[in-house]
Amino acid sequence: MAHKLNQIFSALADPTRRDILMMLLEDDMAVTDIAEPFDMSLAAISKHLIVLSNAGLILQERRGRVKWCKLDTESMHAAFIWIQSFGQLDPINFDSFEEFLKKEKLLNKPETT
Amino acid sequence: MAHKLNQIFSALADPTRRDILMMLLEDDMAVTDIAEPFDMSLAAISKHLIVLSNAGLILQERRGRVKWCKLDTESMHAAFIWIQSFGQLDPINFDSFEEFLKKEKLLNKPETT
DNA sequence: CTATTATTCAACTATTTGGTTGAATAAAGT
DNA sequence: ACTTTATTCAACCAAATAGTTGAATAATAG
Numbered sequence: 001m002a003h004k005l006n007q008i009f010s011a012l013a014d015p016t017r018r019d020i021l022m023m024l025l026e027d028d029m030a031v032t033d034i035a036e037p038f039d040m041s042l043a044a045i046s047k048h049l050i051v052l053s054n055a056g057l058i059l060q061e062r063r064g065r066v067k068w069c070k071l072d073t074e075s076m077h078a079a080f081i082w083i084q085s086f087g088q089l090d091p092i093n094f095d096s097f098e099e100f101l102k103k104e105k106l107l108n109k110p111e112t113t
Numbered sequence: 114m115a116h117k118l119n120q121i122f123s124a125l126a127d128p129t130r131r132d133i134l135m136m137l138l139e140d141d142m143a144v145t146d147i148a149e150p151f152d153m154s155l156a157a158i159s160k161h162l163i164v165l166s167n168a169g170l171i172l173q174e175r176r177g178r179v180k181w182c183k184l185d186t187e188s189m190h191a192a193f194i195w196i197q198s199f200g201q202l203d204p205i206n207f208d209s210f211e212e213f214l215k216k217e218k219l220l221n222k223p224e225t226t
Numbered sequence: 227c228t229a230t231t232a233t234t235c236a237a238c239t240a241t242t243t244g245g246t247t248g249a250a251t252a253a254a255g256t
Numbered sequence: 257a258c259t260t261t262a263t264t265c266a267a268c269c270a271a272a273t274a275g276t277t278g279a280a281t282a283a284t285a286g
Contacts, residue, residue, distance in 0.1 A: 005126075005128075005131070006127070006128060009123070009125040009126035010123070010126035013118075013119055013123035014274085015116075015118075015119060018118070022199070025199070025200065031232070031234095032231085032232060032233080040274095040275075040276095041275075041276065042233075042234090043233085043275085043276080044276080046233065046234060047234095047275085048274085051273095062282095064284070065231065065232050065282060065283040065284065066231095066233090066283090067232075067233065067234095076199065079196055080197065083192055083196065086134070086138070087138065123243095127243095143263095144263060144264095145262060153244090153245075154245075154247080155263075155264090156247085156263085157245055157246080159263065159264060160264095177254075178252060178254065178261065178262050179253090179262065180262075180263065180264095
């Protein structure tokens with residue numbers, strides 16, 4: 001699990017990839033649709049998606065000729081736990097934590113597996 | 114602040130640098146002492162420290178010929194908040210959160226600025 | 227079968243990264 | 257002044273990264 005942290009943090013270090021992850025918060029998307037807003041070739045986005053996939057931050061499932069991308073929360077959670085248990089945070093910002101809870105509730109995701 | 118996330122996550126992506134940060138949890142250290150346990154040149158460690166410093170994860174203060182390194186919690190906190198507010202975490206692991214609180218209490222840091 | 231759409235592969239390039247070594251600088255210690 | 261200790265600088269190298277373009281593959285549509 002520790003070696004995965006390299007990949008996870010490395011994947012999160014790129015702003016394009018963070019943007020992609022945030023887009024996927026809204027909904028699952030096909031590769032072409034993900035690429036659309038970016039000023040960058042499709043192949044470049046495809047590579048970013050492979051990086052995200054290798055880091056375990058997204059899952060890719062091919063249905064027909066379309067490859068659907070969706071968030072995989074586990075790696076993000078692992079990074080979260082690492083930082084959290086690192087422990088050198090400010091007294092803990094309960095406000096932002098509450099806000100996070102609120103947002104979770106608002107999203108009210110149907111697939112709460 | 115967003116552009117700093119690139120540097121922060123990128124800095125956290127290297128295991129040597131994460132190790133250094135964890136060593137600094139114990140106490141502030143001089144560059145040479147930080148380098149000692151690693152199978153790597155002093156210059157390499159010096160570079161890692163510059164990366165950590167640029168990411169705002171540590172502070173370096175020269176006293177005499179020794180450069181002391183200490184954690185700077187702000188950037189770590191920024192990364193924490195980003196992941197937290199990203200919101201795609203599992204229902205929230207309250208156990209690990211409690212453990213984190215407990216550890217904080219145990220450390221009982223005097224400099225709770 | 228042919229064309230179109232979706233995605234990736236391959237080859238290439240430029241830049242960054244993580245490491246090395248040896249010299250340079252800075253501050254003490256004797 | 258000379259030596260030792262602490263740290264960085266400079267030049268270099270190998271490997272990884274982030275991008276490009278053009279061809280290849282895969283699946284659907286006509």
